[in-house]
Amino acid sequence: MQWSVIFKKEMVEYVRNVKWIWVPIVFLIFGIMDLITTYYLPKIIESVGGMPEGAQVNIPTPAPEQAFFMSIGEYGTMGILIIALVSMGLIAGELKSGVYELVLSKPVKYSNYVTAKWAALSTLILTSLFIGLLAGWYYANILYGDVSFGTFIGTFLIYSIYILFFITISVFVNTWFKRPGMVLFVSLLFIILVNIITSIFGHYLTWSPGHLSSYLNGYIHTGNVTGDLWGTLATTLFLIVILLFSAVTVLKNKEM
Amino acid sequence: MGLEDINWALIAPLIIVEMILLAVALIDLIRIEETNGPKWVWAVICIFISLIGPVLYFIFGRRQ
Numbered sequence: 001m002q003w004s005v006i007f008k009k010e011m012v013e014y015v016r017n018v019k020w021i022w023v024p025i026v027f028l029i030f031g032i033m034d035l036i037t038t039y040y041l042p043k044i045i046e047s048v049g050g051m052p053e054g055a056q057v058n059i060p061t062p063a064p065e066q067a068f069f070m071s072i073g074e075y076g077t078m079g080i081l082i083i084a085l086v087s088m089g090l091i092a093g094e095l096k097s098g099v100y101e102l103v104l105s106k107p108v109k110y111s112n113y114v115t116a117k118w119a120a121l122s123t124l125i126l127t128s129l130f131i132g133l134l135a136g137w138y139y140a141n142i143l144y145g146d147v148s149f150g151t152f153i154g155t156f157l158i159y160s161i162y163i164l165f166f167i168t169i170s171v172f173v174n175t176w177f178k179r180p181g182m183v184l185f186v187s188l189l190f191i192i193l194v195n196i197i198t199s200i201f202g203h204y205l206t207w208s209p210g211h212l213s214s215y216l217n218g219y220i221h222t223g224n225v226t227g228d229l230w231g232t233l234a235t236t237l238f239l240i241v242i243l244l245f246s247a248v249t250v251l252k253n254k255e256m
Numbered sequence: 257m258g259l260e261d262i263n264w265a266l267i268a269p270l271i272i273v274e275m276i277l278l279a280v281a282l283i284d285l286i287r288i289e290e291t292n293g294p295k296w297v298w299a300v301i302c303i304f305i306s307l308i309g310p311v312l313y314f315i316f317g318r319r320q
Contacts, residue, residue: 017318018284018314021280022277022280022310022314025276026277026311029270029273029274029277033270040262043262085315135269142266
């Protein structure tokens with residue numbers, strides 16, 4: 001009851017500050033931009049010129065699966081940045097402006113407050129991701145060749161876990177600081193650290209969330225969900241739950 | 257590159273979507289009471305920097 005009130009309030013706010021329009025549009029553009037640029041790259045190079053007489057431009061056309069994975073690559077960098085920017089004021093902004101005290105002066109449970117906000121943000125981002133990936137899949141089919149619809153659904157489900165992981169990191173960091181800029185910086189640092197640690201100790205940490213996109217690449221090419229991929233998904237989900245719990249705990253013990 | 261070489265059916269959706277983004281940003285800019293910094297600067301940024309301009313406005317320009 002209380003939970004759905006906070007969730008709805010958050011949704012109304014997303015409509016009011018036009019997030020429900022611009023976030024899906026930006027994700028849609030990220031999903032298809034790389035596919036189109038790569039497709040027209042030989043022509044672009046030709047028209048820009050500056051190549052010596054008789055020079056051959058040989059850019060191999062990527063396989064359809066590879067092309068589809070380019071959308072994922074875009075979300076791994078630009079998508080993460082946009083999510084961090086959208087979520088940096090989620091709780092920190094309310095801590096700063098005093099709305100937070102206003103909300104919690106009523107008997108609102110911390111856990112309801114955090115999870116409702118988390119769920120609202122996840123709904124917005126995952127819907128945008130779905131639209132963007134769908135467009136990417138469509139363009140990969142038109143420009144490069146067949147990628148099955150099943151692969152698209154699988155890719156969306158697997159990658160949304162990684163995106164959820166980052167959203168949760170951002171919500172968690174939101175409970176630490178009052179300054180949105182600080183939240184942005186630390187949450188990006190967090191995900192970069194996860195990726196660096198994964199690339200250094202990757203042999204031991206085969207189930208680290210940092211491996212998810214490379215395992216996903218394997219899944220798109222072969223269609224098989226390997227044991228390592230299952231393990232990684234399980235670890236990531238586990239970390240999401242832990243982070244949400246910690247976020248509630250940190251907020252509870254925060255001195256205002 | 258001749259313009260006839262481009263398959264406009266492929267690129268049109270991208271252009272239309274960017275136009276929608278720009279339109280939404282400008283309408284919002286007109287209707288909003290106050291922005292962070294002067295309004296006309298945001299209008300210039302939105303119009304002249306495609307994609308990034310409107311996004312910057314939505315994130316930093318709107319007063320929360």
